[in-house]
Amino acid sequence: MKIVVLSGGKSTERNVSLSSGAKITNALRSKGYKVAYVDSFLGEDIDEGKIDDLFITEPEDESKMIIDDEVLTNEKIEALRTDGTKGLLGKNVLKICQHADIVYMGLHGEDGENGKMQAMFDVFDIRYTGSGSLASGIAMDKKFSKEVFVQNHIQTADYTTTKTADITEDQIPFGFPMVVKPSNGGSSVGTHIIRDASELKPSIEDALQFDKEALIEEYIKGREFSVAIVDGLVLPAVEITIDTGWYDFDHKFQDNSVTHFITPPELDDETHKRMQEMTKETFDALDMSNYGRVDFLLRDSELYVMEANTLPGMTPRSLMPREAEAVGISYPDLCEKIIKSKIRLYEDAK
Numbered sequence: 001m002k003i004v005v006l007s008g009g010k011s012t013e014r015n016v017s018l019s020s021g022a023k024i025t026n027a028l029r030s031k032g033y034k035v036a037y038v039d040s041f042l043g044e045d046i047d048e049g050k051i052d053d054l055f056i057t058e059p060e061d062e063s064k065m066i067i068d069d070e071v072l073t074n075e076k077i078e079a080l081r082t083d084g085t086k087g088l089l090g091k092n093v094l095k096i097c098q099h100a101d102i103v104y105m106g107l108h109g110e111d112g113e114n115g116k117m118q119a120m121f122d123v124f125d126i127r128y129t130g131s132g133s134l135a136s137g138i139a140m141d142k143k144f145s146k147e148v149f150v151q152n153h154i155q156t157a158d159y160t161t162t163k164t165a166d167i168t169e170d171q172i173p174f175g176f177p178m179v180v181k182p183s184n185g186g187s188s189v190g191t192h193i194i195r196d197a198s199e200l201k202p203s204i205e206d207a208l209q210f211d212k213e214a215l216i217e218e219y220i221k222g223r224e225f226s227v228a229i230v231d232g233l234v235l236p237a238v239e240i241t242i243d244t245g246w247y248d249f250d251h252k253f254q255d256n257s258v259t260h261f262i263t264p265p266e267l268d269d270e271t272h273k274r275m276q277e278m279t280k281e282t283f284d285a286l287d288m289s290n291y292g293r294v295d296f297l298l299r300d301s302e303l304y305v306m307e308a309n310t311l312p313g314m315t316p317r318s319l320m321p322r323e324a325e326a327v328g329i330s331y332p333d334l335c336e337k338i339i340k341s342k343i344r345l346y347e348d349a350k
Contacts, residue, residue, distance in 0.1 A: 001033055002055045003339065004100040006117075006128075008039035010077050010088070011109030012189040012210060020314040021106035026059045027332040028104070028339070033057070036096060040107060040117070042081060043090025051092070051099050071189055088116060094124065102343060103128040104335070105311050113311050114140045114184060129342045131310040135287040139308045142215045143183045145286060149305055152285040154278065156305050157297070158218040165204040167216075169197045177219040180204055182211035193219060220306075222299035225265060227279040228312060228320040230291040230334065231341035234276040235323035237296075239265035261319070263326045275303055282308050290342045293320055 005028070007021025008014055018039070025037040034055035038044060044054065083091060088111055097103050103121065105128050111117060115137030121128050130136070138144045142159075149156040158174050161183060172178070180203040181191040190210040192203035207214040224240045239262040265272070279294040282305050293312040297304045312320040314335070324334045 001102070001339075002052075002100045003028055003033050003035045004097050004103045005035055005037050005106050006040050006093075006097070006103050006112075007037065007106040008041050009107045009109070009112050010041045010074065011107075011111055012071050013109030013112075014041075014072055014077060016313060016315060017106055017108045017112065019316070020108065020318070022060045023316065023331070024104055024106050024314050024335050027335040029057045029059055030332050031336050036100070038093060038096055039090065040088075040093055040112070041077065041090050043093045044096060045083075045091055048092070048095060051096055054096060055099070088120070094120075097121070097126050098124065101127070102339060104339065105130045106314065108311055108313060110184065113309075127343070127346055129338050130290050131286075131288040131292065135289065136310045139286050139288065139292075139310045141184050142181070142307055143213065145308060146215075148285050149282070152281065154282055154285060154305050155303060157220050160216050161213050162204060162216065163208075163213050165201045165208060165214075167200070167204065169200060172216055174218045179215075179217040179219050180207050181215050181217070182207045183213040183215045184211045220297040220299050220304050222297045222304075225275060225296040225298060226293055226319045226323075227275055227296065228291065228293040228323050229279055229283050230320075230324070230329075231337055234279050235320070236264040236326050237267065237272060237275050238263035238319050238323050238326075239267075240319075261322055263322050271298070271301070271303070278303060278305060289345060291320075291338050 005021045005025045007017045009017055021037060025035050028035045034057060036054035037060055046054065081090065085091065103126060105112060107113065107117065113136055115133035118128060118136050119133035122133060138148060143161045146156055146159055160172055177193060177195045179191065179193055190207045192206065194200060194203050204214045225237045227237045228235045241260045241262065275296055282294045283292055286308055288308065288310055293309040295306045297306055312318065314321060321331050321334060329337065
């Protein structure tokens with residue numbers, strides 16, 4: 001089987017995606033698959049007759065798995081493409097993907113998770129991992145996904161949205177503290193926990209750098225959990241604890257001694273089971289497929305679904321691989337399970 005691992009792309013999570021993609025590539029090659037590791041934004045300068053040469057079983061350089069601290073702006077990412085071309089895909093990306101049996105979506109953020117890539121692949125009859133275009137777009141947009149949660153009686157934090165930083169505190173239906181974040185985005189880029197009115201406008205202005213709309217959310221002070229689902233199997237939750245600060249970009253992806261991941265977590269069986277049930281409910285409500293992850297906050301005995309992720313991170317510090325390992329699924333087996341599960345979904349749909 002030939003597999004393209006599509007990574008990089010053009011989003012604030014580009015570097016995270018490159019790390020995920022390199023690790024996924026190594027894992028699938030270790031299972032004997034022929035894998036091409038492709039940056040969706042930069043592409044490959046290769047003659048069409050030699051595209052098959054990209055599909056190899058040799059592992060990638062482990063140094064590619066190191067995530068740079070910098071969150072790249074669109075301008076900096078665009079400067080990486082030196083051939084003068086514009087658009088979502090780099091040189092030969094579509095042709096390379098058409099040579100594969102399936103594309104492993106190692107993309108994160110904007111163009112990888114908002115449904116654009118998935119819709120394009122559907123048009124060209126290219127198979128890919130993860131959810132379809134509609135589910136991806138809805139899950140990526142926090143406003144729309146929260147509306148789905150409300151309609152399906154899935155408890156979530158109260159919220160409102162704004163397209164301007166001129167909103168005042170009396171226009172917000174809850175009080176401080178609150179959370180401001182881009183409506184479309186991930187890895188906590190552009191996210192702020194604010195305590196008073198003086199922080200409201202600058203926080204919204206920062207969030208609007210990353211999206212045209214900002215989500216303002218009730219701050220839920222509680223324990224933080226994440227639960228992944230793969231091929232219908234709901235994995236045990238992982239609890240994230242921080243000694244200092246909160247679970248921002250650096251705490252998520254940079255190796256440090258103040259962030260701790262506990263799986264399975266210290267929870268009573270009833271709460272853990274309910275969290276897993278809500279994961280499946282959220283997955284189904286958003287019409288997600290193949291695999292995904294749902295993030296929770298637990299305040300007292302109340303569970304709140306915060307958001308769903310259709311393409312969870314697969315870096316050395318990501319959550320889903322930790323959960324899989326807790327039930328005896330190795331990282332390479334997890335990657336293979338995702339591939340085989342989605343191929344089966346395609347076959348069942350015929």
